[in-house]
Amino acid sequence: MAQRLKEVDVVVLGVGFVGSIVAKELAASGLKVVGLERGDPRDTVPDFQGPYVHDELRFAVRKALMQDNTREAVTFRNNAGQTALPVRRWESFLPGTGLGGAGVHWNGQTYRFQAADFILRSHVEERYGKGFADPELTIQDWGVSYADLEPHYDRFEYLLGTSGKAGNINGKRVEGGDPFEAPRARDYPTPPMKEHYAGAIFRKAANGLGYHPYPQPSSNLSQPYTNPEGLQLNTCVFCGFCERFACEHYAKSSPQTVILPVLLKNPNFELRSGCQVQRINLDSSGKKATGVTYIDAAGREFEQPTGLVISALFSFNNVRMLLLSGIGAPYDPATNKGVVGRNYAYQTMSSAQAFLDESVNINPFMASGASGTMINDFAGDSFDHAPHGFIGGSYIGAINTNGRPIEYHPVPPGTPKWGRGWKEAVARHYNHTVSMTIHGSSMPRRANYLDLDPTYKDAWGQPLLRMTFDFPQNDLKMAQFVTDRAVEIGNAMGAKVVAGSPRKGPYTVTQYQTTHNTGGTVMGADPRTSVVNPYLQCWDVPNVFVIGASNFAHNASWNPTGTIGALVYWAIDALKNKYLKSPGALVQA
Amino acid sequence: MAKISRRSFLKAAGSASVLPGVIGTGGLGVAAAAGPAPKTPLLFFTPHEAAFIEAACARLIPFDELGPGAVEAGVPNYLDKQLGGAWGAGERLYRSGPWQAGTPSQGYQLPFTPAELFRNALRGVEADLKAQGKVFAALSGDDQDAYLKSLEAGGKDLNGVPSELFFQTLLGMTVEGYFSDPAYGGNKDMAAWKMIGFPGAYASYYDLVDQHGVKLARAPMSIADAPPMEHMHQGPDIPAKL
Numbered sequence: 001m002a003q004r005l006k007e008v009d010v011v012v013l014g015v016g017f018v019g020s021i022v023a024k025e026l027a028a029s030g031l032k033v034v035g036l037e038r039g040d041p042r043d044t045v046p047d048f049q050g051p052y053v054h055d056e057l058r059f060a061v062r063k064a065l066m067q068d069n070t071r072e073a074v075t076f077r078n079n080a081g082q083t084a085l086p087v088r089r090w091e092s093f094l095p096g097t098g099l100g101g102a103g104v105h106w107n108g109q110t111y112r113f114q115a116a117d118f119i120l121r122s123h124v125e126e127r128y129g130k131g132f133a134d135p136e137l138t139i140q141d142w143g144v145s146y147a148d149l150e151p152h153y154d155r156f157e158y159l160l161g162t163s164g165k166a167g168n169i170n171g172k173r174v175e176g177g178d179p180f181e182a183p184r185a186r187d188y189p190t191p192p193m194k195e196h197y198a199g200a201i202f203r204k205a206a207n208g209l210g211y212h213p214y215p216q217p218s219s220n221l222s223q224p225y226t227n228p229e230g231l232q233l234n235t236c237v238f239c240g241f242c243e244r245f246a247c248e249h250y251a252k253s254s255p256q257t258v259i260l261p262v263l264l265k266n267p268n269f270e271l272r273s274g275c276q277v278q279r280i281n282l283d284s285s286g287k288k289a290t291g292v293t294y295i296d297a298a299g300r301e302f303e304q305p306t307g308l309v310i311s312a313l314f315s316f317n318n319v320r321m322l323l324l325s326g327i328g329a330p331y332d333p334a335t336n337k338g339v340v341g342r343n344y345a346y347q348t349m350s351s352a353q354a355f356l357d358e359s360v361n362i363n364p365f366m367a368s369g370a371s372g373t374m375i376n377d378f379a380g381d382s383f384d385h386a387p388h389g390f391i392g393g394s395y396i397g398a399i400n401t402n403g404r405p406i407e408y409h410p411v412p413p414g415t416p417k418w419g420r421g422w423k424e425a426v427a428r429h430y431n432h433t434v435s436m437t438i439h440g441s442s443m444p445r446r447a448n449y450l451d452l453d454p455t456y457k458d459a460w461g462q463p464l465l466r467m468t469f470d471f472p473q474n475d476l477k478m479a480q481f482v483t484d485r486a487v488e489i490g491n492a493m494g495a496k497v498v499a500g501s502p503r504k505g506p507y508t509v510t511q512y513q514t515t516h517n518t519g520g521t522v523m524g525a526d527p528r529t530s531v532v533n534p535y536l537q538c539w540d541v542p543n544v545f546v547i548g549a550s551n552f553a554h555n556a557s558w559n560p561t562g563t564i565g566a567l568v569y570w571a572i573d574a575l576k577n578k579y580l581k582s583p584g585a586l587v588q589a
Numbered sequence: 590m591a592k593i594s595r596r597s598f599l600k601a602a603g604s605a606s607v608l609p610g611v612i613g614t615g616g617l618g619v620a621a622a623a624g625p626a627p628k629t630p631l632l633f634f635t636p637h638e639a640a641f642i643e644a645a646c647a648r649l650i651p652f653d654e655l656g657p658g659a660v661e662a663g664v665p666n667y668l669d670k671q672l673g674g675a676w677g678a679g680e681r682l683y684r685s686g687p688w689q690a691g692t693p694s695q696g697y698q699l700p701f702t703p704a705e706l707f708r709n710a711l712r713g714v715e716a717d718l719k720a721q722g723k724v725f726a727a728l729s730g731d732d733q734d735a736y737l738k739s740l741e742a743g744g745k746d747l748n749g750v751p752s753e754l755f756f757q758t759l760l761g762m763t764v765e766g767y768f769s770d771p772a773y774g775g776n777k778d779m780a781a782w783k784m785i786g787f788p789g790a791y792a793s794y795y796d797l798v799d800q801h802g803v804k805l806a807r808a809p810m811s812i813a814d815a816p817p818m819e820h821m822h823q824g825p826d827i828p829a830k831l
Contacts (some may be wrong), residue, residue: 050815051813052793054790054812055772056768057765062680069681069723070684071678077692077695078692082692083691085698086698087683087696088684088697089681089683089697091696192599194799196797197801197802198800238794238795238798239791239792239794279707289689360802361802361804363802364798365788366794366797367798371798391615403787405785406769409768417741417760418737418760420649423655423656424655427656430785430787457685461812501708507694509696510694518763588827
């Protein structure tokens with residue numbers, strides 16, 4: 001029997017980047033806010049300190065900061081004709097857990113999407129014609145424009161102190177930045193990071209081919225920075241332990257370094273960790289949330305009444321929470337009706353490696369998670385797609401985030417998998433290879449979706465989320481095209497061997513690709529094709545807001561965190577200036 | 590430093606422990622009962638299993654002039670401790686049924702924990718070799734490679750474990766033990782890091798990252814080598830040494 005607690009104004013589900021920012025703003029406006037976090041409370045001191053944080057086996061290979069899949073997993077199949085089976089160990093994607101969420105162990109790569117991404121359907125039809133995109137793609141406009149989001153991108157970047165170089169300030173081209181970016185109101189808060197050797201080699205080769213290399217925007221900072229919340233960050237020392245690790249140097253922007261200290265000081269906010277939310281409770285009309293039910297770490301069940309629920313979970317869990325709570329109609333690919341779970345997308349990751357002369361010491365371990373040099377010439381809609389027959393694109397970069405040797409020991413194609421030949425190749429190429437990341441967009445298709453698994457359960461007896469996903473032909477064509485361009489860049493580096501690995505189907509969960517899982521609670525102006533309205537408010541239950549990468553109508557060529565941050569501040573603006581003044585649906589369906 | 594010479598490796602590791610045919614302190618020591626090297630106790634493998642593991646590791650990453658092999662680096666000891674601990678017991682492995690074979694893209698779908706997988710597969714290997722009248726550790730290197738390749742190629746059922754799965758698991762964990770921090774029992778003396786030039790767990794490269802192509806010659810640092818302070822806040826004011 002659940003113990004019923006005293007009502008609070010707001011319950012925030014998940015205290016990662018999204019949850020901590022929303023909670024901070026709402027608590028500061030005078031509301032009583034409870035944050036429910038399933039994982040542990042943790043902070044830079046003492047939890048992320050030496051010497052144990054620089055342990056590749058524990059954190060990168062065994063994935064110590066990730067969701068424990070003995071308790072909670074997802075199931076997966078490539079198509080609806082197969083039986084989905086549990087992802088018994090995370091490989092392809094790595095959902096995080098704990099206070100600060102994935103914001104603790106991310107790489108700090110902080111991008112904006114292009115203006116065309118937010119009006120993708122309209123833009124593609126206008127530029128290439130109505131029949132151009134493959135009809136299986138369920139691309140659509142997002143119901144929000146880049147111009148709407150620009151001030152909120154800006155606010156998030158200044159919260160993080162992101163280090164970078166603008167390419168377009170208010171429409172004026174700035175040399176050295178990304179010429180393909182949408183206009184920004186001002187430059188990044190801090191200058192770009194130092195360029196490592198792999199980046200410099202890439203820059204020279206890309207320049208020679210007439211492309212437009214620029215420094216990767218990084219939330220591992222290039223210099224000390226005090227953010228608008230009054231919190232201080234240090235200069236990154238390029239230790240090469242970012243993604244899958246927490247930063248002990250206060251140099252990576254994370255909830256712990258940029259917002260949580262302010263939130264946790266506010267007496268209007270209460271953090272409850274170790275709390276597994278089971279569902280959002282609705283009244284008898286099904287149109288109003290009355291609270292949430294959760295189970296704490298000791299197994300006790302609680303009902304927390306509230307007037308406003310913010311679901312700020314990882315994309316999978318935002319979708320699953322709505323499905324478990326009966327909010328919104330589940331998507332059915334057979335009828336193409338329903339919305340929750342629709343437009344699940346991923347990222348189409350390819351790679352290329354340039355094997356250089358032994359005299360060239362790359363020193364791959366001198367790196368941060370976002371200190372690469374890259375080009376957007378083949379990303380998004382930077383180039384004319386008319387001759388190519390696909391939409392979307394990829395950035396190409398010498399990103400080189402680390403030289404941790406269990407997972408990073410590049411060898412040329414044809415190298416034996418073990419034995420003397422393998423060992424010789426590992427020793428020969430470890431310090432003399434430039435690895436290029438080819439980070440591609442992912443278009444939603446009718447057959448790809450998320451729903452509840454009929455068979456497999458979590459440790460609390462609730463159905464796991466079921467993923468049905470395979471790469472659209474559109475994206476595989478795109479991956480091949482852009483990988484060919486990366487191989488040309490590798491050849492221009494003077495490499496003896498360049499190995500391009502374009503992404504191929506079928507999608508497999510056995511190989512790490514990225515944790516940029518998006519969609520499923522898509523935003524939009526039409527309730528027939530979206531779960532939340534343009535302000536991220538549920539169409540069906542107006543006192544529930546859902547915020548995160550699950551709002552993306554497709555996934556663009558860039559890492560999602562910057563756009564998630566822009567959506568958070570965009571939604572906060574609507575909450576504070578519209579919803580709280582007059583609670584109810586902000587947009588009439 | 591890009592690599593170490595055999596001479597400097599022998600000097601660093603102690604020549605007695607790396608001569609071919611002599612089991613070093615990094616190995617399990619089961620075949621070296623008469624030798625002076627201290628034994629590493631077994632927590633998981635039976636002595637019989639350990640003899641196979643040690644011989645197989647020596648073929649997967651052999652000793653040569655570039656640096657230590659898996660045995661000299663202590664990988665068998667790493668495997669023994671991992672399989673005898675939480676990882677072997679199924680840490681971070683979703684273990685609820687029903688069980689059914691999936692497509693290759695759906696990944697691992699057997700009920701075995703890593704410890705169960707090794708135990709069953711090693712029994713299967715033993716039976717398979719016995720049927721062929723062979724003792725793995727007594728085969729020539731070429732014959733050992735040929736047998737490992739037959740496991741890798743797949744098609745053998747090792748007590749319910751497909752041989753290619755067992756081979757890939759053994760190889761993957763061998764590479765882990767070879768390159769992980771010495772705290773886990775492999776990568777003895779950080780020799781695998783020295784071989785490739787990875788400087789280890791701790792460093793500030795702020796002053797070096799834009800000295801492109803610089804040759805880093807300093808010795809690597811493991812977790813155990815970290816300065817004994819409760820909190821380490823490295824900053825750019827701490828200079829890196831070449």
